[in-house]
Amino acid sequence: MMFDLFIQGIQMLVVLLLAPLLTGLVRRVKARLLRRRGPSIIQPYRDLFRLMRKEAVLADNASWLFRIAPYWIFATTWVAASLVPTFATGLIFSWAADLIVIVALLGSARFFLALAGLDIGTSFGGLGSSREVMIASLAEPALIMVVFTVAMIAGSTQLSTVSTFMLSPEVGLRVSLGLALVALIIVAVAENSRLPVDNPSTHLEVTMIHEAMILEYSGRHLAVIEIASSLNLLLYVSLISSIFFPWGLADANAAPIDLLTGLVFYVFKLVLSGCLLATFETSIAKMRVFRVPQFIGTALMMALLAALLMFVTRSL
């Protein structure tokens, strides 16, 4: 029991500590690909500490919602990220929430983020919120359809069971899994405000979505939101790797050396996906906002097709 709790605690700490590192890695690789030197890989940690040391400047008409929203967003994202298997499956609290709950927890974080964007009553905040909910209204059903597909293949919506099943040889190559993977990647790109949907490093306000919503945040509040969005990226990477590339995942009851191997595998997967994301982002241009629905709509249709295939025949 104590050991199980310990492993769960390690998982929560691992996701929290690695999240800024992943963001830093992506930024660094992107810079190198653009033949810039780029900031150090641990720059996000420095940024966080710098933000935390500064005073928080609140707009005159900021309400209590504006002040508690960062913590709520952070907490829901952190809980969701710690429920996704990273280095081990079958953690002690893994039965408390299944994939649908994780999707809904992310929805809850987004709900409060969009509200925080509206709180001050500036036009940029409203712009960010209204575009964010439009994107979410397509991305979330796509994600649910991916969940459906995966759940039907594995016969469970529990992520631990899914990962264990995906490790077993009876999975094989399936059309529906391929479709679900592409759909999930598109959703991940959209939900993390990456190119081509949103530009995380933009300075042109009219084009931004995520940054527009958090424009009024500063100091510790901004730091908490930054950690939450790093965690969100890490969560999607863990989700994709635990469903589609579960190699190296240890069982929670395995020997410590296996768990350590699992951790090494996990870090390797993070580095690999960070590099892939950076390559993808540098090789593509940003879309116009009103092309985005088509982009995410593709994900929705692919995921729906995958789910339909599974309902029609279990072998595809």
Added chain:
Amino acid sequence: MTPIYVLFGCLGILLALVPVSILLRRFSFVSRLVYVTSFIASTIILVAVFFQLLHQPIVATGLQLPLGIPWLGAHFRLDALSLFFLVVVNLGGAVTSLYGIGYGQHEKVPGRILPFFVAFLAAMNLVVLADDAFTFLLSWEFMSLMSWALVVSHHRQAGNVRAGYVYLLMAGFGTLSLLLAFGLMAGPNGDFGFASMRVQELSPGLAGVVLGLTLLGAGSKAGIVPLHVWLPLAHPAAPSHVSALMSGVMTKVAVYGFIRIVFDLLGSPEWWWSVVVLVIGGLTAVIGVLYALMQHDLKRLLAYHTVENIGIIFIGLGLALAFEANGVPALAALALTAALFHVLNHSLFKSLLFLGAGAVLTATGERDMERLGGLIHRMPVTAFAFLVGSVAISALPPLNGFVSEWLTFQAILASTELPQWSLRLLVPAVGALLALSAALAAACFVKAFGITFLGRARSSAASLASEVDRLSLSAMLILVLLCLLAGIFPGYVIDTIAPLTRLLVDGSMPLQSAERWMTIVPIKQSLSSYNGLLVMAFIITSASLSAFVIHRIASHKTRRSPAWDCGFPNTDTNTQYTAGSFAQPIRSVFGSTLFQVREEIHMPPQGSTLPARMTLQMRDFIWEKIYAPIEGVVAKTSKWLNQSQFLTIRKYLALVLASLVFMLTLVALLR
């Protein structure tokens, strides 16, 4: 003393309040008297039926009163199904009465509302209690008429009379359909008791017709698409606590009617029934929420959301029918539990949201979101309650709305084993519609809460608002608490629903209260499980932990300053996003075909300082394609028949003669 006598005692008190409130309408204390009494009566019924549901839900108690048709009498019966819906009805009744004590003080002519309010409450109770077709229809029509009177209570306000007229027409149409459905079920012997309908076996074709008529009758009251047109007109027109009752409770009574007829009286279902119900449910959910997104009247937005939630309930009911027809009672119980849980949930958060909208209306006199904003500063408690309701209705954990949607998703996932091909193709599509409507609902409530309560006040009424009275607030906070409890202890609710599923589909979900730490497990643990309590505890712990740590290690200095807004803050409140502009991206994605949205921007000539203008055109395709043609035919026919009012005496005599000859021929031919 059995609960049914307690119940009728309290219903008697409610009905006795009708003449009291009419006689004493000139006195100012009457409003308080009526609401306090109806609060007490509803609470007593609530407690009585709740304990009966917990302890002896299986025992059905009947009662026959010598009312109605002489040889038939009026039959009443309490079984698990009616007990559950009585809980829903009286919970809503008690909370809205409590709210009404304060809210009713603002009413200028209480005599127009009080007698109908208590009669409406009593009528909804009677519908759920009725055990024969005659009593059922009589109570149903009584319920319709009382709510109609409440809809037109403020008849001088623009649009309310039309709302009442459309409602009356649709209610009449619905009752007519139900009358025909009961007529078919009663058979040639005309036995109108529910007991004999239960044993009667109808031929499959006839049963299908009854299903269609029930969908028309109960569905039009519940607000399924395309029979929902009256709902967004009528629900907002009534005073807000009545809107809460109509949206939160009366639509549930309609769902009760559907369940009673289709699951209880009609015998074993055919599999294709579920196709009809699922298609209707899925379309209702998505179309309802899309209409809701386009609204800028707060109460109308909420009314359209009722349509969406009814769709979700019907998806659950359709799945239950599919499983029952294929002989899988355990899964039928899962789907039915999801639907019934959503019935309870929706009655909680929709009442809460309408009460919140009522508080906004009291404080500002505005329902139009474009003239609200910033109310979170002036009305913090109402804002908190409305926020909780918004989170709950958007199906976000850890509140109750999520649990019932999660159960519905689990039922959808379990349906891969259904043998029928059409169902196998339909169910994932319905799942996608459900997911879409959940995501759009969240978008819609970001808009509803964000535009109304956040930002800066868009009118002087909004900037001068003040918090409403304590009783209204406590009514809302009770509902907030119930939303939270149902969200973190869903196992108890599911166990309470179990007798109903045993009664209706001969199966039930596994006992939930035996699970460790109140996890809910729809089928078995390895498939799926959810623990609302633990998720809630995790979120609260990590949120407070992070807040604590950050306040320890980070700077906790806070400074107030003007908004940053990229260096160009504009103090004009018109520069904020409005309800219309917030929905614009979604409107352009979903609305261009569905609503044929046309946006035209008229720029001023170059060099002119006049503002640019944008006009927005949207078409209500359901009204134009379905109702307008019917309206046209009716108008044309009545115009044609109208000629017969201006005939000469000879022509009238000829008409009389012709009809006499026609009748005699008919008699001669048929004999």
